[in-house]
Amino acid sequence: MNAYFTEDRLSGLPPLYVVTDTGIGRGRSHAALAALSAAGGAGVIQLRDKELSGSDLLKEAIAVREALAGQNAIFIVNDSLAVALASGADGVHLGQGDGSVQEARTEADRVVAVRNKSRDGPDRRFIIGVSVGSVAEARRAIHEGADYVALGPVYATTSKADAGAVCGLGLLQEIREAVSVPVVGIGGIGMHNVQDVFRAGADSAAVISAVVAEEDVTAAARAMCGMIDGVR
Numbered sequence: 658m659n660a661y662f663t664e665d666r667l668s669g670l671p672p673l674y675v676v677t678d679t680g681i682g683r684g685r686s687h688a689a690l691a692a693l694s695a696a697g698g699a700g701v702i703q704l705r706d707k708e709l710s711g712s713d714l715l716k717e718a719i720a721v722r723e724a725l726a727g728q729n730a731i732f733i734v735n736d737s738l739a740v741a742l743a744s745g746a747d748g749v750h751l752g753q754g755d756g757s758v759q760e761a762r763t764e765a766d767r768v769v770a771v772r773n774k775s776r777d778g779p780d781r782r783f784i785i786g787v788s789v790g791s792v793a794e795a796r797r798a799i800h801e802g803a804d805y806v807a808l809g810p811v812y813a814t815t816s817k818a819d820a821g822a823v824c825g826l827g828l829l830q831e832i833r834e835a836v837s838v839p840v841v842g843i844g845g846i847g848m849h850n851v852q853d854v855f856r857a858g859a860d861s862a863a864v865i866s867a868v869v870a871e872e873d874v875t876a877a878a879r880a881m882c883g884m885i886d887g888v889r
């Protein structure tokens with residue numbers, strides 16, 4: 658059981674959040690990238706595959722969940738609430754164009770309440786993360802049921818073609834001061850700037866290339882965790 662979300666709200670987020678990408682993953686599967694990242698200390702893993710949907714995405718999600726069994730990592734599926742729920746993931750990440758957060762909250766709570774009743778132990782909350790680009794969007798997302806908000810691109814990124822303009826650390830700091838849920842920074846984060854992201858108030862740094870594209874994914878995740886530890 659992950660200590661971060663046994664109650665009715667998320668009490669925090671692990672500091673390293675790795676998003677999988679098989680396009681730059683040197684031939685490794687999402688499941689392999691997830692397991693290797695978690696072994697290096699990544700406490701949140703997101704399955705992100707913009708080419709897959711439906712049963713193909715579900716297959717990958719189940720493989721990731723199985724690969725993470727026994728690891729102390731939160732598993733999030735990008736974009737698809739249905740796949741997240743069907744695969745037994747811990748949560749979903751939704752962008753501004755990925756549907757209603759309110760409807761996702763209602764549906765997730767309904768499904769997870771049934772699941773919680775049918776097993777022993779403390780109730781678990783289904784995590785909903787939402788991409789935001791302003792304080793107003795962050796407040797709205799939280800009002801609608803988001804457990805964490807993510808802001809990006811903090812720096813220029815080559816991993817998401819439609820990421821838009823760089824938002825910088827100033828906005829990250831503003832959002833941190835305005836809300837009380839965990840704030841994730843994403844986009845262009847690497848060993849050279851991750852400490853700045855935490856100094857600006859982020860609770861977690863989400864990365865793709867800095868970990869997934871490395872030859873030794875576990876070592877890269879471990880090094881990033883060490884860098885983060887140096888500033889928290």
Ligand SMILES: Cc1ncc(COP(=O)(O)OP(=O)(O)O)c(N)n1
Pocket residue numbers: 674676703705707735736750751752753754755786788807808809817841843863
């Ligand atoms: C942790 C995290 N933050 C932001 C995003 C981006 O979500 P979105 O804007 O919906 O874009 P896509 O990733 O779906 O292309 C994310 N996935 N994860």
Ligand SMILES: Cc1nc(C(=O)O)sc1CCOP(=O)(O)O
Pocket residue numbers: 676788808809810811813814815816817820843844845846863864865866867
């Ligand atoms: C998936 C994603 N979302 C972003 C956003 O700004 O919302 S930037 C991004 C890609 C992050 O990859 P890298 O760590 O390689 O820059």
Ligand SMILES: [Mg+2]
Pocket residue numbers: 735736750751752755
């Ligand atoms: Mg999305």
